[in-house]
Every structure is written in structure tokens, then in C-alpha cells.
Amino acid sequence: MSKGIYITATGTDIGKTYVTGLLVKLLRNSGINAGYYKPALSGAAVVDGEVIPGDCKFVADTAGLTDQPHTLASYIYKTAVxxxxxxxxxxxxxEPVVIVADFAKAKQHFDYITVEGCGGIVCPLRLDEQTLLQTDIIKLLNLDVLIVASAELGTINSVVLTIDYARNQGIVVKGIILNKYDDSKFLHRDNKQVIERLTQLPVVACVGTNATDLAMDAKILCEYYKEV
Ligand SMILES: Nc1ncnc2c1ncn2[C@@H]1O[C@H](COP(=O)(O)OP(=O)(O)O)[C@@H](O)[C@H]1O
Ligand SMILES: [Mg+2]
Structure with missing residues (x-):
């Protein structure tokens, strides 16, 4: 049986990929067969005619995954929208069935799978005759979530709104990871305390700017992953 967690954030460019790279790196450095999966990626770069899924490449490079980056995502789009x-x-x-099937393949391949979402919690994946939202994918994959958030001013509002929305959708939020956190800043320390108090959830890790490792015990991190 594999275990998984879904990484979302308070918005796009907040640091999901950066933090996920460190999460997978920590697990792999602890001898765990940990991998990565991204249901849909937009804004892939084209280098010498080759489409490069940037998030997959970053996580693979950071965590030492030998898989080809394009095998770590189901849908890769060039357009950055x-x-x-x-x-x-x-x-x-x-197609949700493709995502479910690819996640099942990832489960055969890895013991711990960190799934990186797109944008923030409210992210539409399909709005034609079908409505498919990111929350539908989280529920289809039967995963709980961790929220990546900035440590900066404004984060309390974004975190509380994100968690309230997720909970209203019936999604279990396990905790928050504060990114670009600087413990010498009173504001960052206060944001951490206030977020924990208002959400009644733990800030499970704080990641500094340009951090190369996650200051966290791998065993504790594993406890946030759920059997899938
Ligand atoms: N802790 C950090 N230290 C340095 N750069 C960071 C950090 N977190 C994010 N970044 C940078 O900020 C940008 C957006 O982060 P990214 O992880 O791609 O966000 P997301 O996946 O949420 O869209 C990237 O250029 C990334 O390298
Ligand atoms: Mg990303």
C-alpha cells in the first residue's frame, strides 16, 4: 500500500514546487522510495523543440529522482494560463480517468507520493460541458492536503480562506508549510502563531529563502501521508 499527500497553496507561485522538491528530497534521503506526481501542468517551456515540464524537472533534480520529468505529469500544456x-x-x-490511472501507476512505482496541484485550492481543470475542479481531483485521489503559504504580510487571510474553502468541500487539511520564512522576523513568527490559533492546525514546517533542505524529521513528515 502506498501513501500520498496533495500539496496545494494559497495561490500560484507561492512555492508548491520548491517545497515539494524539499519534501521528496527529505524522504528519499531517509531511504524512502518517494516520488512525485503532477496531474496537470501549464506553462511548460520549450527548449530546442522539446517541451520541458518545469515543475517535474525541478522536483526530480532537487530530490534525485531518475524518472524522466514528462512521465511525472498526466497533462502538460505550453500555454501559461x-x-x-x-x-x-x-x-x-x-479526463479524470486518466489522472486516476496515472496516479495508480505512480502508486505501483513509489511508496510515498507527493502530488503537486495547480495554483491555489480553487483551480478549474475543465469548464466545458463538464465542470472539473481541483477539489474534485483531490477527492478522486482520496488524498488529504498540506497548504504552502507565504510567511509574509497577508498570509493569515489567504491561509484561513483556503482552509475554510477546503473544509467546506469535505477535504481534510493536515497542516501548513510557511515558505520564505525568516525566524528573525517578528512578523513571520507572529503569522505562524496566529495561523495555528485560527485554523487549529499545525504549521508543520518553515522553509527559508534558498533553503536546500527541509528542517524536519522524515518520520514526522511520513505521518502526514495517508494510505491510498
Ligand atoms: N524558499 C524559496 N527560496 C527561494 N526561491 C523560492 C522559494 N520558494 C519559491 N521560490 C521561487 O519562487 C518561484 C515560484 O515558486 P514555485 O515553487 O514554482 O511556486 P508554485 O509551484 O506554487 O507555483 C520559483 O522561481 C521558485 O524557485
Ligand atoms: Mg508549481
Whole structure:
């Protein structure tokens, strides 16, 4: 039986990929067969005619995964817009059955799978005759979530709203990871305390700017992953 967790964030560019790279690295450095999966990626770069899924490459490079980056995502779009729009523009609609099947393959391959979502919790993957939201994918994969959030001013509002929305959708949030955290800043320390108090959830890790490792016990991290 494999275990998994879904990484979402308070928004796009908050640090899901950066933090996920460190999470997978920590697990792998502890001897765990840990992997990565991204249901849909938009904004892939094209280098010498080859489409490079940047998030998959970053995590593979950071965590020492030998898998080819393009095998770690189900849908890769070049257009740098929300997946529902990229899928429409590139004429390749996202099929939930494909995501479920690819996640099942990832489960055969890895013992601990960290799934990176797109954007923030409210991210449409398909808005044609079907409505497919990121929350549908989280529920289909039967995963709990960790929320990556900034340590900066404004984060309390973003975190509380994100968690409230997730909970209203019936999704279990296990905790928060504060990114670009600086323990010497009173504001960052206060944000951490206030977030824990208002959400009644733990800030499970704080990641500094340019951190190369996650300051966390791998055994504790494993406890946040759920059997899938
Ligand atoms: N802790 C950090 N230290 C340095 N750079 C970071 C850190 N977190 C994120 N970044 C940078 O910020 C940008 C956005 O982060 P990324 O992880 O790609 O966000 P997301 O996956 O949520 O869209 C990237 O260029 C990334 O390298
Ligand atoms: Mg990303």
C-alpha cells in the first residue's frame, strides 16, 4: 500500500514546487522510495523543440529522482494560463480517468507520493460541458492536503480562506508549510502563531529563502501521508 499527500497553496507561485522538491528530497534521503506526481501542468517551456515540464524537472533534480520529468505529469500544456484554459486552447481536455490511472501507476512505482496541484485550492481543470475542479481531483485521489503559504504580510487571510474553502468541500487539511520564512522576523513568527490559533492546525514546517533542505524529521513528515 502506498501513501500520498496533495500539496496545494494559497495561490500560484507561492512555492508548491520548491517545497515539494524539499519534501521528496527529505524522504528519499531517509531511504524512502518517494516520488512525485503532477496531474496537470501549464506553462511548460520549450527548449530546442522539446517541451520541458518545469515543475517535474525541478522536483526530480532537487530530490534525485531518475524518472524522466514528462512521465511525472498526466497533462502538460505550453500555454501559461489556468489548466482549464490551456486545455481548451491546446485542444486536449483533462479526463479524470486518466489522472486516476496515472496516479495508480505512480502508486505501483513509489511508496510515498507527493502530488503537486495547480495554483491555489480553487483551480478549474475543465469548464466545458463538464465542470472539473481541483477539489474534485483531490477527492478522486482520496488524498488529504498540506497548504504552502507565504510567511509574509497577508498570509493569515489567504491561509484561513483556503482552509475554510477546503473544509467546506469535505477535504481534510493536515497542516501548513510557511515558505520564505525568516525566524528573525517578528512578523513571520507572529503569522505562524496566529495561523495555528485560527485554523487549529499545525504549521508543520518553515522553509527559508534558498533553503536546500527541509528542517524536519522524515518520520514526522511520513505521518502526514495517508494510505491510498
Ligand atoms: N524558499 C524559496 N527560496 C527561494 N526561491 C523560492 C522559494 N520558494 C519559491 N521560490 C521561487 O519562487 C518561484 C515560484 O515558486 P514555485 O515553487 O514554482 O511556486 P508554485 O509551484 O506554487 O507555483 C520559483 O522561481 C521558485 O524557485
Ligand atoms: Mg508549481
Amino acid at each position: 489556468s489548466p482549464h484554459l490551456a486545455a481548451q486552447m491546446e485542444n486536449r481536455p483533462i
